[in-house]
Amino acid sequence: MLNLLYPAARALLFRLDAERAHHFSMAGLRASKNLGILQALTAKPESKPISFAGLTFPNPVGLAAGLDKEANTIDALGLLGFGHIEVGTLTPKPQEGNEAPRLFRLPQHKALINRMGFNNPGIDQGLANARSSSSFNGIVGINIGKNKITPNERANEDYAIAFEKAYPWADYITANFSSPNTPGLRDLQSEEAAGKLLETLKKRQQSLHRKTGRYVPFALKVAPDLDEKQIDGLSKIFRNGGLDFLIATNTTLDRATVENHPNAREAGGLSGAPLTSHSTEVIARFSAGLGKDVPIIGAGGIFSADDALAKKAAGASLVQIYTGFVYQGPALIHDIIRAW
16 A cells, blocks of 8 residues: 555655655654554565575665664664665764755656765664664664764774674664765775774674674675775775675765756765666676675665666675665565565
8 A cells, every 4th residue: 555655655755855855754654653554554575584694684675774864763664664774874973964955856867966974863872762663573784984073093983982882782783984975984995994994893893792692793885986996905805804794885976877967066975776787887896806705785776676686686685775765665675575
């Protein structure tokens, strides 16, 4: 039923400012879940469990980080059929993010541009929100980042703080060092900086594993704006450094495919259909470099089951959706699961 209602709901939401529509949608999901309406409108997806990074995912489709930034809508989103939900990005201290407007639609291109800037309530409140979820039986990932005011030379301290706090509660943790909306953040994707971040988090993971007896895998999330030499270099770093898995890819700064749209001049990361093919190419290159040592979650421009299967053929073991979910609605989740 919800799949039939979504096109009309989207038409109404697209009349609102993009960020206002986002908050309205999330609040609506929470309210409809609390009233039992959402449960009546949704169907349980087909079970297709997948073993990945030591975890068992109920199905191959996840929600990418950035939609549930406050980690307060996990149960409601879970009813839509996601096998895993990644919340955040959460930083050590709360921050407002960049000034509005900071989220823009490009409907002709099935795309979004955002420069949100890691707006979030902080890791402590975000985790408190996540712990209040009670009915979602899938996998919950915690996406972490550094605060804007933290200089890059101290970035690893922020990641380590957030990592240690998330560890007891997360099924997995993702370090987001590829958002284009925190100044200088993508500089951490250099081989030297990425290696140091990986080493920092690996040591913290090993220490917490010894202390708790619980192993929580972690990922790094990379940008699509890497050339082949960078991908090959990072693949070696990730493989040798013991990274549990990779998420590829984040948003792009490239505007070649949308240059004629009025919003193309807006600063921020472009997501959606313009990224589909390039993201798949980046996944394939990383897959060749990482082999079986570091599995991949594929993301970027997934608007159909065929798009998801192309990511799978390129080397992804699971997929995440965001912009495609905004445009296509919950039907996309079920379509991918059935085709997988």
